[in-house]
Amino acid sequence: MSKIVSKSVKKTAKSAQECINMVIAQSGGPSMVINDSLCGALMAGRSARKAGKIGKILGAKHGVEGILKGDYIDLTELKDKAIKRLLATPSSALGSCRHKPDAKDCRKIFEEFRRLKVGFFFYIGGNDSADAARIVAEEAEKENYPLVVYHIPKTIDNDLRSCDHTPGYASAANFVIRALIGDDLDNRALGGVKIDVIMGRDAGFLTASSALARVRPDCGPHLIYLPEVPFSEEKFVKDVKAVLKKYNRCVVAVSEGIRGKDGVPIGAKLGTGEKDSHGNVQMSGSGALGDHLARVLKEKAAVKRVRADTFGYLQRSFPSLQTSQDMAEAAGVGFFAVNYALAAAAGVKGSIKKGTVGILRKKGKTYKVDYKALPIQDAAKETRAFPKEFIAKGGNDVTKAFVDYLKPLIDDLPEIEILL
Numbered sequence: 331m332s333k334i335v336s337k338s339v340k341k342t343a344k345s346a347q348e349c350i351n352m353v354i355a356q357s358g359g360p361s362m363v364i365n366d367s368l369c370g371a372l373m374a375g376r377s378a379r380k381a382g383k384i385g386k387i388l389g390a391k392h393g394v395e396g397i398l399k400g401d402y403i404d405l406t407e408l409k410d411k412a413i414k415r416l417l418a419t420p421s422s423a424l425g426s427c428r429h430k431p432d433a434k435d436c437r438k439i440f441e442e443f444r445r446l447k448v449g450f451f452f453y454i455g456g457n458d459s460a461d462a463a464r465i466v467a468e469e470a471e472k473e474n475y476p477l478v479v480y481h482i483p484k485t486i487d488n489d490l491r492s493c494d495h496t497p498g499y500a501s502a503a504n505f506v507i508r509a510l511i512g513d514d515l516d517n518r519a520l521g522g523v524k525i526d527v528i529m530g531r532d533a534g535f536l537t538a539s540s541a542l543a544r545v546r547p548d549c550g551p552h553l554i555y556l557p558e559v560p561f562s563e564e565k566f567v568k569d570v571k572a573v574l575k576k577y578n579r580c581v582v583a584v585s586e587g588i589r590g591k592d593g594v595p596i597g598a599k600l601g602t603g604e605k606d607s608h609g610n611v612q613m614s615g616s617g618a619l620g621d622h623l624a625r626v627l628k629e630k631a632a633v634k635r636v637r638a639d640t641f642g643y644l645q646r647s648f649p650s651l652q653t654s655q656d657m658a659e660a661a662g663v664g665f666f667a668v669n670y671a672l673a674a675a676a677g678v679k680g681s682i683k684k685g686t687v688g689i690l691r692k693k694g695k696t697y698k699v700d701y702k703a704l705p706i707q708d709a710a711k712e713t714r715a716f717p718k719e720f721i722a723k724g725g726n727d728v729t730k731a732f733v734d735y736l737k738p739l740i741d742d743l744p745e746i747e748i749l750l
Contacts, residue, residue, distance in 0.1 A: 350383065351448045352668075353397065354405070355390035357455035357462060358428060359486065360421040361498030362505075362652045363660035367454050367482050368424070369417050370664025372405060379406070383672055388446065393427035393453070394462060397439050417657065420501075421647035426455075431462055436469035443477065450478050450671050454664070456485030456496075460686055460709035467684040467706060478674050480667040481686040481706050484660070486646055488535035489713040492704050494691040497660035500739035501652045502529070502645045503539035506583075507743065509641065510543035514550040514581050518750055522635025523570060523580045523627055526551070527620045529645055530585035531595070534558055534716040536645065537585035538728045539736055545746060550581025557587035558716045559725040561596065566623070567631045569726050574633070586619060586640075596622070616640070653741045662701055663687040670703040686710075697738035 354371055356364055368389075378384040389403040390396035403424065416423055431439065443451070453463040460481040467479035483490050486502035506528055517524045528537040534556025541554060552573045555561060573580040589595045600618035620638030627633045667687050674681040686709040692698040720732035 350450075351385040351388065351446055352450035352452065353388045353390055353402070353443070353446070353448050354424075354452040355393045355396065355454070356422040356424045356426050356484075357393040357453055357459035358426060358484070359456070360426060360647050361484055361486050362420040362501035362647060362649075363497050363656050364421070364454055364484050365416045365419050365423045366652075366657050366660035367484060367497060367664035369413050370661035370666075371452055371454075371482065371668050372408065372413065372664075373661075374665045374668035378668065378672055383675075384450065384668075385447070388448070389424045392425035393429060393455075393459075394431050394435065394439065394466070395427045395429050396425070397442055398435060400442055417661070418649075418652070420649050420652070428458065429462070430458070431465050431469075433469055436466055437473070439466060440470060440473055440475045440477075443475070449476060449675065450480075450668075452480050452482055452664075452667055452671070454482040454484050456483075456487065457490055457709060457711055457713050459484075460490070460706060461711040464684065464706045464710045471684075478671045478683050479685075479706065480671045481709055482663050482667045483687060483689070483709060486536060487530060487533050487713070489533035489715075490709050491712060491714045492686050492708040493689040494699070495689060495739060497656060497663055497689075498646075499535060500656035500736075502536055503542075503736065504651050504653050504656075504740055505645050505648050506536060506539050506641070507542045507740065508651070510540045510551055510581070510583065511545065511549075511743070511746065513639075514543060515746070515748075517550060517579050517581050518748070520635070521579045522637065523574070523582065523624075523633050524550070525582045525584060525620050525623050525636070525638040527584050527586050527597075527617070527623075527638065527640040529641065530557060531587040532557055532713055532715070534585045534587075537583050538716060538720065538732055540583040541728045541733055542736060542740060542743070545743070546748065548577055551583035552577065552580050553582045553726045554728055555582070555584045555588050555726060556716055556721065557585050557589060557595070558718075559721060560591050561588040562590070563626050563630070565726075567626065569724075570627060570633070571631055582623075584619070584623065588619075653739060655739050655741075659689060659699065663689065666701040666703075682706075 391401045463481040470477040488499035597619040617640040624636040624638040674683040688702045688704045
């Protein structure tokens with residue numbers, strides 16, 4: 331933005347009250363409940379609109395890219411029927427992107443926001459999206475543009491440091507659990523080894539969720555491998571042989587991000603090396619890791635029947651598998667983000683103008699959560715790893731503590747009858 335435009339912004343946008351319209355956008359990988367967060371924010375925005383605190387509610391198409399292009403959907407008068415359908419619709423209804431804005435982008439964004447009289451910006455996404463929102467918020471401060479920015483958490487990876495668990499994770503886990511139940515039944519009928527490669531670049535939460543597929547002691551997955559434990563092909567072969575000896579079959583759940591002692595993901599070495607703007611190497615669009623592990627077992631363990639599937643993007647936007655808890659909490663973070671932003675604009679003591687919404691699990695036997703406004707830096711960029719106390723001693727399974735952590739987030743699983 332030129333100095334003249336910058337001065338114009340400072341002159342015309344003196345307070346958040348003068349820029350009362352809000353923009354909301356979605357970013358990063360879609361999830362089954364990302365639209366629930368959008369609807370939660372819409373409901374809070376409508377209440378604020380009735381109270382005269384917010385004007386229009388604009389949805390930017392494809393994240394910050396839509397803002398840069400001036401491409402919006404007016405959500406202000408979206409019909410209740412449409413919202414009801416949206417609550418049950420997976421994937422990003424507004425479209426998504428993985429664009430990381432720089433200072434130049436931000437100047438264009440503020441020019442857009444000035445034109446539209448925007449004082450609130452909400453960005454739904456994971457840690458990279460939180461970092462993008464942080465950049466916009468900090469650049470707005472430098473430009474003296476009065477903007478309240480809130481990141482609304484979402485990621486199936488469950489790796490945000492700001493949340494006990496993240497909206498989108500439980501529903502994706504629900505898919506993984508049910509897929510593994512079915513895969514175990516398939517493997518039980520035909521034998522051999524089945525390998526399932528599950529999303530999880532740096533954190534093993536989603537792969538670990540497969541443990542809940544064990545509806546009886548001999549059910550798979552019999553082995554679970556996470557990015558947090560260095561992967562050894564020699565140990566992998568040994569582990570599979572031991573399971574085959576015990577059950578005469580084996581189901582394996584493997585995170586796409588498993589890495590050797592050098593810390594480099596094995597899947598990244600086997601792939602094309604393609605990266606997004608945040609520097610993430612593409613792994614989910616390839617079956618290379620599963621094929622590689624299948625070859626290892628055929629060559630080094632002499633296993634005749636080995637099959638491998640890469641769940642890939644199926645885990646993110648599968649319809650009708652959203653869990654009730656996940657849907658409720660996804661709507662909750664959207665609703666509270668808008669209300670926290672309104673408090674910040676009104677100058678309420680202790681409020682945060684550059685924030686994210688944390689989901690904090692309460693202590694006690696009954697599952698309950700609190701929502702809390704936290705500094706946006708708590709969710710941005712850096713991720714958390716799967717906790718050590720959730721990893722079994724052998725490094726190829728999870729503990730009961732993890733199962734207890736996940737169970738309250740998952741709806742009742744189907745009852746099955748096993749004769750063999």
